Amino acid sequence: xxSALETLKARLADVNALTAAVTIMDWDQQTYxxxxxxxxxxxxxxxxxRMAHETLTDDATLAxxxxxxxxxxxxxxxxxxxxxxxxxxxxxPSSLVEEKTRLSAIAHELWVEARAKNDFxxxxxxxxxxxxxxxxxxxxxxxxxxxxxxxLDQYEQGATAAEVxxxxxxxxxxxxxxxxxxxxxxxxxxxxLYGEWDIKSQSEFTExxxxxxxxxxxxxxxxxxxxxxxxxxxxxxxxxxTRYKPYLGSVIFGSLHEAGHGMYEQGSxxxxxxxxxxxxxxxxxxxxxxxxxxxIVGRSQAFWHHFYPALQHKFPSLExxxxxxxxxxxxxxxxxxxxxxxxxxxxxxHVLVRFEIECDVLTGKLDIKDLPEAWxxxxxxxxxxxxxxxxxxxxxxxxxxxxxxxxxxxxSMGNLLSYQIWSALQKEVPNTxxxxxxxxxxxxxxxxxxxxxxxxxxxxxxxxxxxxxxxxIGAADYLSGLESKYKAIYNL
Amino acid sequence: xxSALETLKARLADVNALTAAVTIMDWDQQTYxxxxxxxxxxxxxxxxxRMAHETLTDDATLAxxxxxxxxxxxxxxxxxxxxxxxxxxxxxPSSLVEEKTRLSAIAHELWVEARAKNDFxxxxxxxxxxxxxxxxxxxxxxxxxxxxxxxLDQYEQGATAAEVxxxxxxxxxxxxxxxxxxxxxxxxxxxxLYGEWDIKSQSEFTExxxxxxxxxxxxxxxxxxxxxxxxxxxxxxxxxxTRYKPYLGSVIFGSLHEAGHGMYEQGSxxxxxxxxxxxxxxxxxxxxxxxxxxxIVGRSQAFWHHFYPALQHKFPSLExxxxxxxxxxxxxxxxxxxxxxxxxxxxxxHVLVRFEIECDVLTGKLDIKDLPEAWxxxxxxxxxxxxxxxxxxxxxxxxxxxxxxxxxxxxSMGNLLSYQIWSALQKEVPNTxxxxxxxxxxxxxxxxxxxxxxxxxxxxxxxxxxxxxxxxIGAADYLSGLESKYKAIYNL
Numbered sequence: 001x002x003s004a005l006e007t008l009k010a011r012l013a014d015v016n017a018l019t020a021a022v023t024i025m026d027w028d029q030q031t032y033x034x035x036x037x038x039x040x041x042x043x044x045x046x047x048x049x050r051m052a053h054e055t056l057t058d059d060a061t062l063a064x065x066x067x068x069x070x071x072x073x074x075x076x077x078x079x080x081x082x083x084x085x086x087x088x089x090x091x092x093p094s095s096l097v098e099e100k101t102r103l104s105a106i107a108h109e110l111w112v113e114a115r116a117k118n119d120f121x122x123x124x125x126x127x128x129x130x131x132x133x134x135x136x137x138x139x140x141x142x143x144x145x146x147x148x149x150x151x152l153d154q155y156e157q158g159a160t161a162a163e164v165x166x167x168x169x170x171x172x173x174x175x176x177x178x179x180x181x182x183x184x185x186x187x188x189x190x191x192x193l194y195g196e197w198d199i200k201s202q203s204e205f206t207e208x209x210x211x212x213x214x215x216x217x218x219x220x221x222x223x224x225x226x227x228x229x230x231x232x233x234x235x236x237x238x239x240x241x242t243r244y245k246p247y248l249g250s251v252i253f254g255s256l257h258e259a260g261h262g263m264y265e266q267g268s269x270x271x272x273x274x275x276x277x278x279x280x281x282x283x284x285x286x287x288x289x290x291x292x293x294x295x296i297v298g299r300s301q302a303f304w305h306h307f308y309p310a311l312q313h314k315f316p317s318l319e320x321x322x323x324x325x326x327x328x329x330x331x332x333x334x335x336x337x338x339x340x341x342x343x344x345x346x347x348x349x350h351v352l353v354r355f356e357i358e359c360d361v362l363t364g365k366l367d368i369k370d371l372p373e374a375w376x377x378x379x380x381x382x383x384x385x386x387x388x389x390x391x392x393x394x395x396x397x398x399x400x401x402x403x404x405x406x407x408x409x410x411x412s413m414g415n416l417l418s419y420q421i422w423s424a425l426q427k428e429v430p431n432t433x434x435x436x437x438x439x440x441x442x443x444x445x446x447x448x449x450x451x452x453x454x455x456x457x458x459x460x461x462x463x464x465x466x467x468x469x470x471x472x473i474g475a476a477d478y479l480s481g482l483e484s485k486y487k488a489i490y491n492l
Numbered sequence: 493x494x495s496a497l498e499t500l501k502a503r504l505a506d507v508n509a510l511t512a513a514v515t516i517m518d519w520d521q522q523t524y525x526x527x528x529x530x531x532x533x534x535x536x537x538x539x540x541x542r543m544a545h546e547t548l549t550d551d552a553t554l555a556x557x558x559x560x561x562x563x564x565x566x567x568x569x570x571x572x573x574x575x576x577x578x579x580x581x582x583x584x585p586s587s588l589v590e591e592k593t594r595l596s597a598i599a600h601e602l603w604v605e606a607r608a609k610n611d612f613x614x615x616x617x618x619x620x621x622x623x624x625x626x627x628x629x630x631x632x633x634x635x636x637x638x639x640x641x642x643x644l645d646q647y648e649q650g651a652t653a654a655e656v657x658x659x660x661x662x663x664x665x666x667x668x669x670x671x672x673x674x675x676x677x678x679x680x681x682x683x684x685l686y687g688e689w690d691i692k693s694q695s696e697f698t699e700x701x702x703x704x705x706x707x708x709x710x711x712x713x714x715x716x717x718x719x720x721x722x723x724x725x726x727x728x729x730x731x732x733x734t735r736y737k738p739y740l741g742s743v744i745f746g747s748l749h750e751a752g753h754g755m756y757e758q759g760s761x762x763x764x765x766x767x768x769x770x771x772x773x774x775x776x777x778x779x780x781x782x783x784x785x786x787x788i789v790g791r792s793q794a795f796w797h798h799f800y801p802a803l804q805h806k807f808p809s810l811e812x813x814x815x816x817x818x819x820x821x822x823x824x825x826x827x828x829x830x831x832x833x834x835x836x837x838x839x840x841x842h843v844l845v846r847f848e849i850e851c852d853v854l855t856g857k858l859d860i861k862d863l864p865e866a867w868x869x870x871x872x873x874x875x876x877x878x879x880x881x882x883x884x885x886x887x888x889x890x891x892x893x894x895x896x897x898x899x900x901x902x903x904s905m906g907n908l909l910s911y912q913i914w915s916a917l918q919k920e921v922p923n924t925x926x927x928x929x930x931x932x933x934x935x936x937x938x939x940x941x942x943x944x945x946x947x948x949x950x951x952x953x954x955x956x957x958x959x960x961x962x963x964x965i966g967a968a969d970y971l972s973g974l975e976s977k978y979k980a981i982y983n984l
Contacts, residue, residue: 017539020532021513028516036711037729040512040766044725047509051543219528233536237529274532 004067005075009275011061012082016274018052020233027239030225057089074277077458081276088154092140100133104403111401120372120390127400128368131361134405138362147362151406155283156413158462161359163473164409167416168352170475176382178486179346182333183384185490190329192321193248201314202244206255209307210240213293214445215259216266228254230261230290235273238262248315249330253294260293261286263445267453282461283407284473287414288421289448295344296422296481297444301327302436331489335383337392345486346383348415353378354397354408362405417465419478421452424469496559497567501767503553504574508766510544512725519731522717549581566769569950573768580646584632592625596895603893612864612882619892620860623853626897630854639854643898647775648905650954653851655965656901659908660844662967668874670978671838674825675876677982682821684813685740693806694736698747701799702732705785706937707751708758720746722753722782727765730754740807741822745786752785753778755937759945774953775899776965779906780913781940787836788914788973789936793819794928823981827875829884837978838875840907845870846889846900854897909957911970913944916961 022045029041055061065083070076107126114123138150148161207222220232225241232238240258242251264286268278280286297303304311304327312318318326333343339350357374360366366374375394380386387393399407426432429447436444451468465473486492514537521533547553557578562568599618606615630642640653699714712724717733724730732750734743756778760770772778789795796803796819804810810818825835831842849866852858858866867886872878879885891899918924921939928936943960957965978984 013535014539014543017536017543018513020536021510021517021540024517024520025513028520032713032715034709034711034713034729036708037726040726040728043505043766044509044512047506048513051506051509216528217526219526221524221526223524234529234532236532237526274535 004064005069005071008061008064008068008082011055011064012276013274015052015056015061018048018055020274022048022052023231023233027231030227030229031223031241053089057086062086074272074458078275078277081457084157085276088141091142092137096133096136096140100137100403103129103133104401107401107403108398111395111398115391115395118389118391118395120395123395124368124371127371130400130403131368131405133403135362146359148359148406151362152409155407156410157282157460159284159409159413164355164413167409167412167473167475168348168355171348171416171479172352172382174479174483175345175349178483179333179335179349180384181492182345182486182490183335185492187334188328188332188489189325190332192318192326193329194246195248195317196246197244197248197251197315199244202248202251203242205311205314206242206251208310209252210255210259210262212307212439213256213259213263213297213441215240215262219266220262222255222258228258230258230265232262232265232279235266235268235270235278238265253298253330256298257290257294260290263293263448264289264453267449268456269454272456277456277458279456281455281457281459281464283410284413284417285452285461285464287411288417289452291414291418292422292448296418297436297441299331299344300433300436302433304330305437306439328489331486333486333490335385337379337385337387338396344415345482348412349382351408351412352382355412357394358405358408413473416473416475416478419481420465420469420471420474420476421448422481423477424451496556497561497563500553500556500560500574503547503556504768505766507544507548507553510540510547512766514540514544515723515725519723522719522721523715523733545581549578554578566764566950570767570769573949576649577768580633583634584629588625588628588632592629592895595621595625596893599893599895600890603887603890607883607887610881610883610887612887615887615893616860616863619863622892622895623860623897625895627854638851640851640898643854644901647899648902649774649952651776651901651905656847656905659901659904659965659967660840660847663840663908663971664844664874666971666975667837667841670975670984671825671827671841672876673984674837674978674982675827677984679826680820680824680981681817682824684810684818685821686738687740687807687809688738689736689740689743689807691736694740694743695734697803697806698734698743700802701744702747702751702754704799704931705748705751705755705789705933707732707754711758712754714747714750720750722750722757724754724757724771727758727760727762727770730757745790745822748790749782749786752782755785755940756781756945759941760948761946764948769948769950771948773947773949773951773956775902776905776909777944777953777956779903780909781944783906783910784914784940788910789928789933791823791836792925792928794925796822797929798931820981823977825978825982827877829871829877829879830888836907837974840904841874843900843904844874847904849886850897850900905965908965908967908970911973912957912961912963912966912968913940914973915969916943 025041025045025048029038033041065079065086068079070079103126107123107130110123110126114120134151135147138147141150141153143150143153146161148164149159152159152161152164203222203224207217210222211217219236220238220240222240222242224243226243228241228243230238230240240255240262242255242258244251261280264280272278280289301323304323308323308326312321321329331343333345335346336342339347342350353375356378357366357371360374361368361371372390372394376386379393399405425444425447429435429443432444435441452464455464455467459467462472465471517533517537517540521530525533557571557574560571562571595618599615599622602615602618606612626643627639630639633642633645635642635645638653640656641651644651644653644656695714695716699709702714703709711728712730712732714732714734716735718735720733720735722730722732732747732754734747734750736743753772756772764770772781793815796815800815800818804813813821823835825837827838827841828834831839834842845867848870849858849863852866853860853863864882864886868878871885891897917936917939921927921935924936927933944956947956947959951959954964957963
């Protein structure tokens with residue numbers, strides 16, 4: 001090992017420890033922290049984040065990186081990942097980073113108020129500034145084709161607006177048509193999924209579920225948080241959160257979703273723990289795994305063939321509901337205004353609206369003041385519903401107020417990739433339906449573990465998709481998967 | 493504000509953030525961390541502790557400290573505290589610190605094994621090395637009178653072996669005599685305190701208790717841990733832990749004890765949050781507050797006059813036990829081998845044994861190989877009981893295996909100070925008995941808050957004791973308090 005490489009690894013271990021501190025403080029803030037801890041927490045997070053940034057980007061790290069010679073495939077991959085992280089961390093001038101941090105704090109407050117009061121006008125000037133900052137970021141980060149590419153690349157390395165556009169072009173027609181056909185069918189009754197559910201029963205049942213599919217509780221836990229998330233600071237310590245709502249699907253599919261993220265994180269080789277190679281490689285691929293376990297596995301009839309008796313036992317009001325009615329209930333399609341409540345089928349159409357609007361604002365085709373009108377027109381066209389207020393329209397998401405512009409398409413990429421990876425899996429793990437109906441998830445997890453999770457960040461996301469599925473990201477598996485599922489459910 | 497002072501404060505804020513990270517990781521390790529997180533946690537803690545130490549002791553901090561000019565009383569106190577912290581952190585050569593860290597890890601493992609196997613011989617050579625390191629530490633730290641002074645000063649600034657000896661001289665005779673007189677009285681029945689108690693009821697009842705006495709749950713919480721402790725990283729975020737045992741007193745008095753520590757920590761002025769002035773000033777004074785709320789308040793008849801009906805309601809098997817029997821049960825005196833299970837009256841005699849042995853080993857009067865014999869002789873003399881094995885004798889405590897030599901006397905100082913401070917309080921808050929029997933703890937907490945808690949670390953501990961009680965630490969209030977209490981309980 002070259003001495004520069006040793007130095008670099010020691011610097012990165014320091015960065016990793018500081019990042020772990022930030023992450024556990026953030027986890028605690030969302031799970032257990034008393035209100036009185038908020039002010040000190042903000043100060044501590046600010047200082048430790050600054051230290052992590054400084055340690056990553058200072059001259060000593062840079063010099064060590066530039067002199068490092070990899071003497072293994074893993075180290076070569078590690079140097080590539082670190083170089084990208086350093087590029088992303090150093091290309092933006094600190095004045096712009098500070099301005100974004102400052103403005104985000106204001107924008108977030110204003111957004112909360114605007115959403116509560118349904119007052120887009122008051123938020124619009126600040127939102128315009130957030131988009132201006134995104135434009136500046138894109139120029140500093142650099143791009144060859146479309147300004148959107150620079151922003152998207154931060155979340156999904158190598159992905160481009162052109163690819164996203166192609167992706168949506170492929171799915172828009174068939175999905176809009178399918179949603180329309182479904183809307184003409186009789187509405188599915190899922191009223192039995194709403195009620196006052198015992199908290200302890202929800203917690204116990206979902207812990208049993210995520211343990212059964214393979215989330216390792218020796219190397220993780222599940223707690224409660226207002227907004228479910230998955231986080232972690234070691235391959236051996238991955239934390240899920242869930243929440244309890246009147247809609248029973250919230251806790252079930254929320255837990256399965258986060259456990260999908262969690263099993264992906266738990267699947268990195270222990271030898272990479274605390275190094276830049278551990279963990280999921282991109283937001284899109286991460287989302288593909290949360291959606292696999294939430295939707296392809298967790299919303300399948302086979303899955304509930306196995307687990308429904310246990311669910312009925314925990315929640316006796318379901319004893320009068322048959323398995324088929326339950327299965328149809330958890331897969332009810334209902335175009336709505338709100339993305340986070342969207343069913344599997346309509347979800348991507350919500351994302352499409354946001355992607356098109358982001359592109360149009362960034363390229364100057366759409367003025368911020370006309371955003372609500374554009375938003376509502378697209379909802380009417382793609383989903384057949386028109387938001388009555390901006391609060392349930394263009395003010396619903398937190399992302400833009402935080403400056404996360406270019407983030408949304410990774411949700412849809414995750415949806416497509418979940419089916420694409422599942423198709424590859426089915427070629428090598430036959431009888432997935434039978435396995436699931438017997439509660440046998442190990443062969444499925446083992447395949448994902450071997451082919452995807454154990455790769456960590458070793459390969460760029462596009463290479464990994466090619467390696468795992470034999471082709472670049474595409475809509476074919478996704479569309480055929482959804483069509484066969486929902487045509488059966490809705491007797492089309 | 494001088495520029496050097498500004499620089500110093502910024503450096504100290506960084507140290508504080510790193511220390512907060514270490515502290516929250518330690519809290520998480522003892523409360524929620526899954527087993528698989530242990531290895532990464534150890535690495536992260538090591539790195540962040542090193543960073544905190546480096547940031548505190550590097551040339552930039554030292555230069556800023558040396559050039560800082562205080563322009564307020566608080567800043568002058570802060571500079572004094574920082575100077576002491578820096579002295580303690582820099583006087584020991586890093587080679588010795590590393591050797592101690594290395595040896596402690598080994599010693600701890602060996603101690604666990606030796607205690608399990610009742611094998612002092614195998615632990616003795618390593619224990620001798622730990623005492624050698626303590627001797628070297630004392631020489632580097634410096635002392636004028638007794639080698640013990642240097643070690644004790646780390647935990648209780650300014651306290652000396654001579655003072656501790658005087659303290660024990662005052663209490664040894666009366667306490668041994670009182671314990672002996674009690675041992676000739678009929679044994680108190682406390683069998684009703686043992687059982688299988690519902691966990692949720694224990695948690696709810698103790699949360700209600702500590703909330704009632706004034707622990708602020710907006711700025712803290714109570715969780716579960718194998719060994720109860722109190723920690724925190726902000727005046728606004730203080731964490732207690734408790735545990736559930738067959739002895740109901742464990743959870744009740746454990747919670748009250750930690751809440752005493754916690755209310756002291758919560759009492760620092762918010763303006764000092766995240767500065768060296770926030771928090772308790774010494775181990776002895778800290779322990780005085782945990783013991784005040786555990787023993788003087790929590791084991792009083794007045795306290796249970798108020799809370800006993802609620803306790804009986806939660807734990808119906810107590811309904812057949814009268815208040816007086818309960819009061820006598822929770823104050824049962826029973827000389828035993830084990831310090832952590834000792835009652836209020838015999839506790840200091842356990843500490844006396846350890847103090848005398850530490851002094852004798854450090855001054856060469858006692859050889860490590862003869863330690864078990866000396867230990868057992870002292871237990872026989874002071875407590876009237878002779879440990880049958882070293883596991884329930886000189887191997888029972890973790891402290892020496894960690895190199896915490898000179899620590900034990902702070903427990904006894906806390907016991908004495910609890911009564912001394914309570915006597916001062918009673919002069920200004922009349923009718924404490926009546927207040928407690930009505931569940932009115934606010935006047936008591938307010939007095940402690942105003943006179944003691946709000947002082948944080950602003951005054952050295954000896955000055956603070958003088959300020960609050962009008963005299964230096966002494967045994968008079970402690971002895972008269974215990975005598976009147978236990979003579980009544982045992983009809984002496």
